[in-house]
Amino acid sequence: MSTLKKKLKEIIKTIDDLYLNKDILDVAEDTLLKELGIDSLGRINLFYGIIDHFGIEVDEKIASEWKTLGDVLDFIEDL
Amino acid sequence: MKKLTVMNVAQQEFWKMPHTFIDAIYETFPDWKIQVITSLESEIEHIKDAHAIISSPFSASLVRGNKNLEWVHLLSAQVPLSWQKLQNQYMVTNSSATRDAVAEHALYLALKGLRGEKSYQDKSWNQEHFRISKVASECRLGIVGFGNIGERISTITNPIFQEIRFLTNRSFSPDGTIHYNYEQMKDFFEGLDVMILATNHSVRSAEIFHQKDFFEYLPPDIIMVNIARGEIFEEKDLFDFFHRHPNAFYLTDVTYPEPYPKDGLLYQLPNGYISPHIGGKFNTLWSKLEKELRVLLKDRK
Structure with missing residues (x-):
């Protein structure tokens, strides 16, 4: 999981208009995205940052199901 | 009929679009369906199907999947990075009013x-x-x-x-x-x-x-x-x-x-x-933005 977190942190650095109020390396996977400062619009930003990084096409609706950091990490792991 | 979405979603009173500015949009685009939204989160579908958008800066991610979008006019001195990357896909203009x-x-x-x-x-x-x-x-x-x-x-x-x-x-x-x-x-x-x-x-x-x-x-x-x-x-x-x-x-x-x-x-x-990002905040800003909109976007009717 720590490798995935590092990967996600690298991706987040490349996303414009996405600011996290905590370092994801310092928080548990069950941390809610809203605790990290990611609202519904931030989720969309994050989603497209991830799929652009991997160069894939996925339905944006998946992002609406993300509640925790772990949900995002699972998504990346499954790619 | 083409749809123009106007994002009037600012929280601070000064940055909310005055009715004179919105009226100018209606006058400039009489043949368009104009949708004024005041909440980004609950009205995001009006960004996803708009042919054009007038707004303060927002992330270009929000228009992903919009197959109609032709142009965007941003009420800001800079084109945000996320939009710079998409300037080959859409016409993106910004303001010099400030x-x-x-x-x-x-x-x-x-x-x-x-x-x-x-x-x-x-x-x-x-x-x-x-x-x-x-x-x-x-x-x-x-x-x-x-x-x-x-x-x-x-x-x-x-x-x-x-x-x-x-x-x-x-x-x-x-x-x-x-x-x-x-x-x-x-x-x-x-x-x-x-x-x-x-x-x-x-x-x-x-x-x-x-x-x-x-x-x-x-x-x-x-x-x-x-x-x-x-x-x-x-x-x-x-x-x-x-x-x-x-x-x-x-x-x-x-x-x-x-x-x-x-x-x-x-x-x-x-x-x-x-200082809390006030450089572009001055008393005649909205009238300047209105004049600029009429000139810059007159060919987009």
Whole structure:
């Protein structure tokens, strides 16, 4: 999981208009995205940052199901 | 009928679109279906199917999947990075209405730095609130960025400073100024007293300001004014430089994020000053934006 977190942190650095109020390396996977400062619009930003990084096409609706950091990490792991 | 979505989603009263501005949109686009939204989160579907959007800056991610979108007009001096990357796909225009106000705010911050005002804590007659000042006519001013705002800054500062120099990728600069390209950065900083960052936040500027050499070139007593973007620097690098160089001074109207949090690193700098992104906020802004909209977008009807 720590490798995935590092990967996600690298991706987040490349996303414009996405600011996290905590370092994801310092928080548990069950941390809610809203605790990290990611609202519904931030989720969309994050989603497209991830799929652009991997160069894939996925339905944006998946992002609406993300509640925790772990949900995002699972998504990346499954790619 | 084409759909134009107008995003009137600002929280602060000043930044909410006045009815005169919205009326101007209806008058300019009589043959369009106009949808004014006031909540981004609950009305996002009107961004996803719009043929055109008028808005303050927002992330370009929100229009992904919109197959109708033809153009976007942003009410801001800069095109955000996320939109710069998509300018081949859509026509993206931005506003120059804030040019004079932002340039004057940059001058205000530069003079504040020169006059040596420290963080002003209380109403008291205390000369310790000020460092020993410098006189602009004996100082060299460097402007990074030669756009509308950079050019306007050079016009209003030219009578005051000893020398004006530009750091720019253009091969020329206004009369009476000296220009350097980005490969000549070391020469640009040689003997510089005041620096105003008026450059676009872009992939290119990020490369320049994130390189380690950048802070090594800065004079140790530089007065740096940032009216560009907060994320132009890695904040830790910025903090480290001004922490190690107490005779330098950082004055900024922009931070990352905005609003800047109370526990933000830059608030720990005794030689730092932050104004809350007010450079472009002035009394006739909305009437200027309205006039500009009628001219800039008249061919988009």
